[in-house]
Amino acid sequence: MTGLGAYSISIIGAGVAGLTAACALAQRGAHVTVLERAPALQDVGAGLQLSPNAIRVMDALGLWPRLEAASAPSHRVELFDTAGRLVSRLDLAKHRPNDRFRLIHRARLIELLADAARSAGARIELGHEVTDLPEADLVIGADGVKSRIRPLLNGTETPFFTRQTAWRALIPVEPGAAPAAQVFMGPGRHLVSYPLADGLRNIVAVVERPDWHDEGWSHPGDPADLRAAFARFGGPVPGWLAQVDQVSLWGLFRHPVAQHWQRPPGDGPALALIGDAAHPTLPFMAxxxxxxxxxxxxxxxxxxxxxxxxxxxxxxxxRAPRCQRIVDAANGNARNYHLRGPTRAVAHAGLRAVSKLTPGLMIERFAWLYDYDPTAV
Known part of the structure; x- marks a missing residue:
């Protein structure tokens, strides 16, 4: 792919958005520099779920063989109640056999994308704190929920605290772990877990609580608090949480999808936002x-x-209409996972009935999400 050789492009942030953009742009011939304030691309973060709409991009970038080797397959999404009883199953392998769903450690994906970007000719400058806009034809803000580029386009915004706090942890994965993302739903809380390719199990647990915590997933938490919050959960949850010796904690905030994603060239370089800088989302649609x-x-x-x-x-x-739809769907799941009382009982009974009578219907509700092919737009 060629054609952007006339452009000099600076990307702020070496996360998933910034490095994928660096790879895609450099492969097309652009002169790309990625500026990352961290001194190293550290082995941090936890698990990510990648659905077919993202895999199609990775394939088009020539990265599928490496992604396949670094990730694990996801064959099912399973919903359970607090006792560990199955409520609903989305059988991805059976009902969408031609699609690829993968589970990967964020650090492995970052490593893969950074290598690909460098191989395509992009420069990655680490330990680079951006204080002024770089001299470039285009500056891309891929700098996350606390983006410095977004306010230049949208002014100061105040996110809404959802009164939900999340823990994220990694534990050793058990032998023969099911290749599935499993969700355990309880009143005012839920826990998601799935195995990764490198001998680890990813755990994300969310609970409604009134106290506030900073946004960002790197704040240290207390494993004892996590275990106490999910003490009434059954199934495999107690055994998993007993193994947690280190956990990160963060508050979940709702942000609006940016009203302005871009600025044409004029007084200064052109600007664009991608990833969380444009549309931060709650983690309930993966x-x-x-x-x-x-x-x-x-x-x-x-x-x-x-x-x-x-x-x-x-x-x-x-991009804006699709991202708004996904963000709205994630907001909806935040409510659906945490139902209480009779509403919860009725909803779970309905899910069980649908899963039994029309097992393919649940997954087809998300055809709009998974059938999307960015490379064909």
């Missing part, structure tokens, strides 16, 4: 990293137009 990957590909594809201003406008037109 689409945060996926949207970042979609963004990266579509921005690079749009930039193949001759007119930079038109390309950036087209990018926002293509």
């Amino acid at each position: 689409q945060g990293a996926v949207m970042a990957i979609e963004d990266a590909w579509l921005l690079a594809a749009c930039l193949e137009r001759d007119d930079l201003a038109a390309a950036l406008a087209q990018f926002q037109t293509l």
